[in-house]
Amino acid sequence: MMFWAVVTTLITVALLILILPLVRKKEWADSDVEVEQRNIQIAREKLAELKRQLEAGALTQQQYNEQFVELELALKNDLEAVEKRQSATQGRWVAFLLLLFVPVLSVLLYFVLGDPDAIAKQAEQQQMMQKQQQAQADIERMVSSLAQRLQKNPDDLEGWMMLGRSFLYMKRYQAAADAFAQAYRLQPENVAVVLQYADALAAAHDGKLSGKPAQLIEQALRLQPDNQTAxxxxxxxxxxxxxxxxxLETWQKLAALTDKKSPSYSKLSALIQALQQKLAENDSSKPVPVANATGVNIQVQVDLSEAFKNRVNPDDTVFIYARALNGPKMPLAIVRKQVKDLPITVNLNDSMAMMPTMKLSTFKQLEVVARVSKSGNAMVHPGDLIGKQDLKKVQAKQTLSVIIDGVVN
Structure with a gap:
């Protein structure tokens, strides 16, 4: 309501500024109408008198002309005033148009270009900001009260943990680390305390885990080797x-402990594949001789189907790897090449294992895959070209051929 009252007032003021001059012109003109009309009538009568005197011979033609000019000049001022008044009268219709269209046009433009709820939204934002400021003040007051209480009772483990988490929420990382240090002093064998302390210390040092945080993480793993956070x-x-x-070894162990349907597992799998890709890139320039390989060695001959040769570029990445046929889908051995290298023969063996417990020889059945990735990403994407070959029985040495003749959906 306040908004529309202000709008109405502003429109009224604008109309007054535009219309008052037109109305005042009419009022001023009405007071002079009778005088001007009387002057004109007198001039007409005088002109008739001059003509009679000229015809009667009382005036010469020269005298008549001189008096006529004087009369004409006097009459001219009155005639110009009448014309101005008529123009003003003809322009008064503009006032009525302004009175109608200015308010209507103003309101229409506001609804098209403006925001009718702007004042309400601003009020809501102000209320929200006030609530947030009040909540922040309440938190700071409670945290201050808790810190004072802990000064009197320094052996309150739960109190120190609560204080540390509160400081983390407030992004006061060093204060949080100090609080968790007190909790660690009380229970250095408590894994939750150790990890909270490590996390706060890292946050206080721009997220870096080296140094004391890494030592605390190692301590937590010694206490609980399967702790997922650690x-x-x-x-x-x-x-x-x-x-x-x-x-990679640590996260593969974590993946084995994580629910396969959880979002965390998907994120972890992507990180594992990225690490495998990075390690494959580092190892591709250092091929391992077959003579040095121990355990299982698979010689893989890879080529591209003739039907797909016009769908690839020479620099497209080719991943050649083996994984368990029934089990974790993480590669047990992997080689990275390019399409221009095809056809090619590579060796996949136990010496290329990412983890000591995840070798080719660990599994009785394997799946050997060759995949063309245009993105160069180790993760499988729709549109990648792929070829597979199953090994139902893994032997120490064997040879197989893989033709890339399929498309990932």
């Missing part, structure tokens, strides 16, 4: 340190 953080610490193979 395994995740350990993998991150290994990646940060450039120890990609160790990170």
């Amino acid at each position: 395994l995740w953080m350990s993998g991150l610490a290994s990646v940060e340190a450039g120890q990609l193979r160790q990170a």
Whole structure:
């Protein structure tokens, strides 16, 4: 209501500014109408008198002309005033148009270009900001009260943990690390405490896990080797340190403990495949001689179907790998090449295993895959070209051929 009252007031003021001059012109003109009309009538009568005197011979032609000019000049001012008044009268219809169209046009433009709910939205935003500020003030007051209570009772483990989590929420990372340090002092064998302390320390140092945080993560794994949070953080610490193979081994162990249907597993699988791709790129320039291979060695002959040769580019990536036929779908051995290298023969063997417990010889049945990836990504994508060959019985040495003749849907 307040908004529309303001709008109505502004439109009224605008109309007054536009219309008042037109109305005032009419009022001023009415007061002079009678005088001007009387002057004109007198001039007409005087002109008739001059003509009679000229005809009677009382005036010469020259005298008549001089007096006529004087009369004409006097009459001219009154005639111009009448014309101006008529123009003003003819223009008064504009006032009525303004009175009608200005309010209507203003309201229409506002609904087209403006936001009728702008004031309400602004009020809601202000209320929300006030609530957030009040909530923040309440949290800070409670945290301050908790910190004061812990000064009097420093052996309250749950209190220190709550204080540390509160500081993390407030993004006061160093204060959180100090609080968790007190909890760690009380229970250094509590894995939850150890990991919270490591996480807060890393946050206080721009997310870096090297140093004390990494030591705490190792301690947590010694206490609980299958703790999923510890395994995740350990993998991150290994990646940060450039120890990609160790990170891969850690995350593969974590993947075996994670629910296969959970979003976390999908994210973890993508990271594992990215690490495998990186390691394959690093190892592709260092081929392992067959003579040095131990355990299972598979010689794979790979070629591209004639029907697909016009669908690839020479620089497209080719992944050649073996994985368990029934079991984890992570590659046990992998080689990275390019389409221009085809046809090619490569060796997949136990020495290429990413984990000591995940070798070709660990499984009785294998699936050998050759896949063309235009993106160069180790993850399978629709549209990739693929060929497969199953090994129902794994032997120490064997040879097989894989033709890339299918498309991933």
